[in-house]
Amino acid sequence: MTTNTGQRRPRTAPIDDVSVRVRGLTKDFPLGGLFSRRSMRAVDNVDFDIPRGTIVALVGESGSGKSTVARALARLERPTAGSIVVGGRDVLKTEKSAASRRYRGTVQMVFQDPFGSLNPAHRVEHFLERPLRIHGKARTRQEVRRQSAELMRTVGLTEDMLDSYPHELSGGQRQRVSIARALAVDPEIILADEPTSMLDVSVRIGILNLMARLRDERGISMLFITHDLASARYVADTTLVMFAGALVEGGESLELMQNPSHPYTRLLLSAVPDPARTVRYDPVQRARLRQAVLAPTACPWQGADCSATLPVRHTVGPDHWVRCHLYSPQVSSATNPLLTDSDPDLESNLDAAPVPTRKAAR
């Protein structure tokens, strides 16, 4: 089904308030060898905005395509289709073959692996000196040194570490160097691809706090790729949930975690271990969610089978949308989109759902 554009696009804010606007982003990876025609769709028609000065979390499991979105935005992968609007220009059209220096000066990236993202052959200063010089932020040795030192302090490191090699630093320190490297070009947007997942747990929160500080103090927008809903909730203003290459739900982070609407989001949330949670999940309900997610042809909610027709975005709350037939007006009643006439058990089942306090979405 070709979908009604107006209906499935997110609420369109004025372009000036948006750092990045992504529309219809699609990426196919070729499979097999030189002459193979097969391909795998990693990212499927993804739309989202990153409002200026906010952190947008993109949450999903491994293989959901979330890292590919970040790499496409960093222009490390060439998307198969779609547009990326930064600074009012669709950069995939204006800078077709490779990203311009201007783009590199606007959009920066922090990688997942703190061991792999710093070249072991260079000292820390090299990682800051190169962007400073390439983007004309510093020209003399003294300027480079002074600005590098300042960057180090910004990310909570000391100047003397500039002369260290990466292997002399801990994982957390390395990740801070990566953030400093991204900051060196004075970017507007930072793409953070699972910046904490390979760190020791006790230093993770520090990196998240640093991200929040950079947003609050410098107005930097961020796309925060993570598999951890809790970190997304902790630091991100908006959370987008990605499943099998497509966005299935999005909204203000607290609201989304409070009222998860898509079966996948619910499943994901119910699986996160949280000892503080008062309501235990019900295995029967979980099994239904699982089936809805993994076997859409056998979706336990009748009329909500999304294998035949693609669901469109439905608004379920202020700044909160979901792509699931359950919420389409044909299937559900107008007052409570979660209920269907054909499935009287639904309400009781959903009451046993893993979310402690579930309010009916307006």
Add this chain to the structure above:
Amino acid sequence: MSVTNPSETVAQATPDAPAVVPASDRRPRRGLLRGILGNRKAAFGAAVLLLFGVVALAAPLLAPGNPSLITAIASQPPSLEHLLGTTAKGQDVLALTMHGARTSLLVGFVVGAAATLVGLLVGVASAYFGRVIDDLLSLVTNVFLLIPGLPLLVILAAFLPPGIGTVVVVLIITGWAGSARVLRSQALSIRSKDFVAAAVVTGEHPLRIMFREILPNMASIVMSTFLACVIFGIGAQAGLEFLGLGDASVVSWGTNLYWASNDGALFTGAWWAFAPSGLCIALVAFALAMVNYAVDEVTNPRLRTTKKGRTRA
């Protein structure tokens, strides 16, 4: 081994999967040289190579004159006058051996350097251009790896005008593929590292990424490839010359053996005619192999032979 696979030693010692090296084994690259210098195997290898290098350079001083000239009675066993005896033609074996070192080492190192360079170019080009170019280049590499070396050497050498130049060219043609395979897989694995992506995002020029980010991390593998290629060069040259495909008028360890065999040294009991050149080839190859193992051990500490054999539970 006269015709050995230059990739064999390298490929086996450094498995393609870097994943098996645990994080604790990650060593700083700058420690490589110090590590090698402090290694007993490397010290032995370097000393032997140095000795041969000095002898090769000083050969005209140590044994003045043209070593192929007939200067003595034929087929003399070692004596004070001729420390290593004389050939069936009456040439001094010691002089032949020392002068032979010049050609053999020269050809070996030239071939080693050139084959490594070609391999490096192919490997780096594969990593740099990716997909289609990489597929084509690795196809060519694999075809060359598969075609048996010695017969190929023979038909190439047979059709080209004889001479040292031919030998060098032919050995490069047959020897580059092994190093290309190893260097390509290393270059590709570094190419896929996040620090390369980070450099791209920073806005670095692709050539700078190639030379400043990727190449410095390939130092140790380039070194072992080079050493393996030199071993290949020296051995294969000797093999070619032994078959009579070199320039028989040039003095080298290979031609010495060719003449020794042609003159029937084996059957006349003149062991001194063929022993020295072969031992020299073996010593040089062994020394190079020792340095190579030292490089491997320094970069992959797990391969070290531990002295205290703790009981396995």
Add this chain to the structure above:
Amino acid sequence: MSTTPILEVTNLRVEYHGDNRQVVAVNDVSFSIGEGEIFGLAGESGCGKSTVANAIMRLLKDPAEVTHGQIRFKGRDLLALRGEELRRFRWKEIAMIFQSAMNSLNPVMTIGSQMVDIFTTHEGLSVKQARSRSAELLRLVSIDPVRLDSYPHQLSGGMRQRAVIAMALALEPSLLIMDEPTTALDVVVQQEIMAQISDLQRQLGFSVLFITHDMSLMVELSHRMAVMHSGRLVEMADAELMFASPLHPYTLSLMNAFPPLTGPRIRLTGLSDSVRAADGSSGSCSFHVSCPPDRANCSGNIPDLREVEPGRFVAEHPRPSIEGTAA
């Protein structure tokens, strides 16, 4: 759960012999696990928790060596086991689930033959009998027995880990060691695996030593838990109790790493935010945040566990500077 200890680890010390230095990986660690108890051991990578597991299983390899202490299992001295005796003991009494199921299965043998191995070696069953026992085990972890003839790469990550669990339960061991059994898995699969282990534990009543860095996961599963840092235990208590009010600052920082999913957003602090930034010098090291990179015997400064309440142990008094504060 009964309180009879099935496993007693007393003053365990494990050292790694480097080229010219010794690194103490586990330093004077004592704990015990009761019958039918799930005991959690939390800590970050490199803190020595896996070394403890390998020491109990007697799997420590060459540079690592138990230099002090005792490990008693049902009254038997494990460190005294040798050769054939040790071989027979393993898996029969204590089984172990390793971190990565992908890597802990032999890629060139079918799941079935890797299970059959256990029965033929330990119980001398015929291959046919062993196969039918293996099929039962797979059913126990809800895997179709046709998977006996599958190779590991043909199974999904979760299924592989379940197959490993089935193998671990093959000889009905009294203690199951789980070393980060779900770290490589996605959260949904992780939840399913943990639920399954929890069910099986209730059914079969074995004890568990559960090792992870994920405090929330640990609190959900474990009865009692200990937190390990730099080779030492810093806190040990009932799991619910420790979660409700951690006494040691390191415990708190581990918990802070997993922000809550409900309630208001509060600002949490991690290790490097507070101690490291505030204090660059190593002199006043409270619990080794500024541990030297070579980790050379830095665990010497952590005090011994002290019982502050019945069943509640902590290595030192908490420092007020590192606490979660509402933003």
Add this chain to the structure above:
Amino acid sequence: MRFIVRRLAFYLLAFWVSITLNFLLPRFMPGDPVTRMFAQAANKMQPHQIEQLRQLFGLDERPIWQQYLSYVHNIFTGQMGVSISRFPTPVAEVIGSQIGWTLLLGGTALVIAVVIGNLLGILAAWRRGGVLDSVFPPILVFVGSFPYFWLAMAALYLFGVVLGWFPIRHAFDAGMTPELSWTFIASIATHLFLPALTIVLVSIGGWMLGMRNTMIATTAEDYILMAEAKGLTNNRIMFRYAARNAMLPSVTAFGMSFGFIVGGALLTEVVFAYPGVGYQLLAAVQGLDYPLMQGIFLTITAAVLVANFLVDIVYVRLDPRVRVS
């Protein structure tokens, strides 16, 4: 299955490259070696034989693509011209009568070196720091540093000429007629011993060290630790778990090394006057017998490719992971 088909296509490609190389060399290299050969051989050849050789070497005036097509056709029908050094025997016949000896020598040596080398490697890795691990590698590397033919010369001199324990030339006693009798087989075995020994000695070190290193990498894998935790017997872990996996790179190396072993065997044959294609190659080089040289090159290439293909089939049996795709 896809894997096998892809490998087969690759080997066909490699063979095509060899044929084309063979075709191009005499046509684009400076012409004198071939002319010299004709000058030397023309007087004893029949006109049609000369014509055939002229076609093979591109001395006829047909367009190059026609030459190429007929060349490929000739190769696949086994017409590789007549040998000059063994005039007037056709090249195919010369090679056919000798390839068997080369296969016997190379095959025997390869199998022995691989089996013993890998076993030594397994044991050395299993007992790190033991006698096998500390004494053997340096010795074998040193022995492996000798050129094949030199070690052959030394063995021939010592055991053949000086001590007289083994025959010094040919594949069986002069005057014997090939037949299926014990005495004949014994004669073949005694003649085979020294040449095979030298090849084994030179190549065994590489196998041992290669296996040792992959075994060391393999024993660090989690599944070895798990096998040990499972309480399996040491032998079972060593062979079924560790060696079985460590073998895989070895099998690949086995295929790759055919070409090099054949090269070594050729040179060894020269020293022992062993009547295989290597010995014939020397005669071809000395007699400027280009058709024979090219024929030997193609035959050996084909043999190596076939052997590699067989190894691939074995590999698919050994590694379930390549079977699926």
